[in-house]
Amino acid sequence: MFYTISILFLFSLITLLSLLALHLSRLRASMIAVIARDIPKQSSIFGADSLLNRFMPPISGVLLGIDYSWLSKYKRYQQWNVHFTISFWPGRISLWLADAKAIKAVSSSRRKFPKPVDLYAVLEVFGPNIISSEDSEWKKFRKISGAAFSDRNTKLVWDSTCDVMTTLMIGPWRGQTLISIEHVDTLTLQIALSVLASAAFGKPTESIGSSSHRMSFRDSLHMVASNMWIKLGFPSWMIYIHPQYRCILQAFNELEQYMIEMIADRRDAGKGSTSDDLFGLLLAANEEYDINSQVKLNDRELRGNLFVFLLGGHEGSAHTMSFMFGLLALHQDIQDKLYQNITQVLGSRDPTYEDIKHIPYAMAIVNETLRLFPPVNVIPKRSAEDTSLIVCNNGVSTTIPVPKGMDVYIDTVGLHYNPQYWHDPEKFHPERFLDDWPRDAFLPFGSGSRMWHRKESGLKDSSLTPPSHSFETLNLKAENPWYGN
Numbered sequence: 029m030f031y032t033i034s035i036l037f038l039f040s041l042i043t044l045l046s047l048l049a050l051h052l053s054r055l056r057a058s059m060i061a062v063i064a065r066d067i068p069k070q071s072s073i074f075g076a077d078s079l080l081n082r083f084m085p086p087i088s089g090v091l092l093g094i095d096y097s098w099l100s101k102y103k104r105y106q107q108w109n110v111h112f113t114i115s116f117w118p119g120r121i122s123l124w125l126a127d128a129k130a131i132k133a134v135s136s137s138r139r140k141f142p143k144p145v146d147l148y149a150v151l152e153v154f155g156p157n158i159i160s161s162e163d164s165e166w167k168k169f170r171k172i173s174g175a176a177f178s179d180r181n182t183k184l185v186w187d188s189t190c191d192v193m194t195t196l197m198i199g200p201w202r203g204q205t206l207i208s209i210e211h212v213d214t215l216t217l218q219i220a221l222s223v224l225a226s227a228a229f230g231k232p233t234e235s236i237g238s239s240s241h242r243m244s245f246r247d248s249l250h251m252v253a254s255n256m257w258i259k260l261g262f263p264s265w266m267i268y269i270h271p272q273y274r275c276i277l278q279a280f281n282e283l284e285q286y287m288i289e290m291i292a293d294r295r296d297a298g299k300g301s302t303s304d305d306l307f308g309l310l311l312a313a314n315e316e317y318d319i320n321s322q323v324k325l326n327d328r329e330l331r332g333n334l335f336v337f338l339l340g341g342h343e344g345s346a347h348t349m350s351f352m353f354g355l356l357a358l359h360q361d362i363q364d365k366l367y368q369n370i371t372q373v374l375g376s377r378d379p380t381y382e383d384i385k386h387i388p389y390a391m392a393i394v395n396e397t398l399r400l401f402p403p404v405n406v407i408p409k410r411s412a413e414d415t416s417l418i419v420c421n422n423g424v425s426t427t428i429p430v431p432k433g434m435d436v437y438i439d440t441v442g443l444h445y446n447p448q449y450w451h452d453p454e455k456f457h458p459e460r461f462l463d464d465w466p467r468d469a470f471l472p473f474g475s476g477s478r479m480w481h482r483k484e485s486g487l488k489d490s491s492l493t494p495p496s497h498s499f500e501t502l503n504l505k506a507e508n509p510w511y512g513n
């Protein structure tokens with residue numbers, strides 16, 4: 029018995045060691061030269077891209093954990109504006125950047141630092157799309173999607189936001205002295221989805237899809253967005269046998285069906301129909317692409333792109349609004365100032381699209397929220413050739429080599445809390461966005477040619493406008509935890 033156990037143990041050890049050796053051999057000599065410097069390093073068995081990081085807390089020496097960049101914010105960058113993570117599974121050294129100039133250099137060269145599309149596989153669940161692609165495929169998606177975002181569309185987002193908020197205020201909230209919301213996300217997800225449904229499809233959320241669905245559009249989208257990693261990490265049969273998780277599979281099927289119906293609906297409406305909504309413009313741009321004898325998006329690609337618009341527009345905006353409401357509730361003085369600022373401009377009339385320019389404090393609050401809580405906290409890139417980057421070490425510029433194949437992570441949280449660019453970075457201080465502020469150190473929407481927002485759409489400017497002037501006071505219930513503490 030003892031003999032058999034020893035053999036088995038030895039066999040497992042040899043297998044493990046050979047696998048480790050195989051992975052370590054991927055750490056090329058040039059990479060090892062990189063870590064010889066005194067730049068801070070964090071070692072773990074599993075790499076930053078490991079699926080386990082999506083579910084698990086940090087385990088020292090084993091796993092970086094789900095909130096890696098949030099837990100340290102700027103602490104890892106006290107001396108250098110960069111640090112390395114070294115993993116054995118897969119054998120890899122990755123470079124993390126919180127240096128504005130180095131990040132600009134990385135984002136402005138798509139040839140040298142393309143997107144590692146393999147890390148975006150989770151977003152391909154409904155089809156290839158603009159976020160998960162590179163090179164010619166990305167250019168095609170970008171061209172067609174870019175045409176869908178116009179000034180007219182931005183105005184539509186503004187009008188929809190006003191409608192949604194007015195409906196809440198003259199509807200369920202009318203005459204109430206206290207509106208208590210247990211989880212602010214339930215409200216902000218509802219607002220974001222209602223705005224998106226009207227801006228993207230020109231109809232209210234409730235009228236999306238046929239009556240044959242067993243799950244609402246809103247529930248299926250939210251469940252898909254919250255459980256994408258489970259779907260990617262586990263085979264369907266495994267998810268199915270767990271009764272609590274079975275509805276996740278249903279949500280994926282339902283959402284796909286909703287998207288199929290949306291595309292069919294629009295096609296049935298005929299080519300002649302012109303609408304300003306995002307989806308109508310996207311389909312029209314796709315048909316135009318075909319007329320110019322280029323290969324247009326097939327239905328799977330349409331669904332893939334539609335899904336990332338839904339995801340970006342819904343989750344990113346909703347979570348930003350949640351943090352913004354929380355911050356305003358915690359800072360009554362700032363809330364009062366915003367209220368004064370809005371009433372000075374609007375008096376008692378309803379806001380118009382043009383008003384936003386005259387309420388700079390509202391935009392400053394949105395920006396400060398996005399600085400403190402960027403919804404996309406890390407943007408990965410991969411070095412396509414042996415190259416170098418100039419980074420800051422104790423205020424002095426130093427060149428570090430970046431070997432081909434190295435993963436380079438733009439650490440948005442590290443950058444947004446870097447005291448080199450932001451005075452008192454932990455403080456909620458919207459005024460910093462009223463004066464001259466370090467634009468290269470503020471990247472909630474990414475940077476370089478892959479940056480989507482402002483240029484094409486300005487969508488977020490209108491969809492994230494703080495609550496209108498008829499709001500009274502936002503308060504936080506004492507028991508609610510706040511992440512930033």
Ligand code: HEM
Pocket residue numbers: 158159170173336337338340341342344345348402403404407408471472473474475477478479480487488
């Ligand atoms: C607060 C709201 C939002 C935030 C913070 C946000 C953030 C970001 C970031 C950081 C990227 C770059 C990702 C990367 O390079 O890997 C990105 C890309 C993108 N976002 Fe958003 N987003 C928001 C809202 C939206 C909305 C409303 C839409 C559209 C309906 C949208 C559509 C997209 C698209 C299509 C891309 C890909 C651009 C490309 O790769 O060419 N996002 N977003």
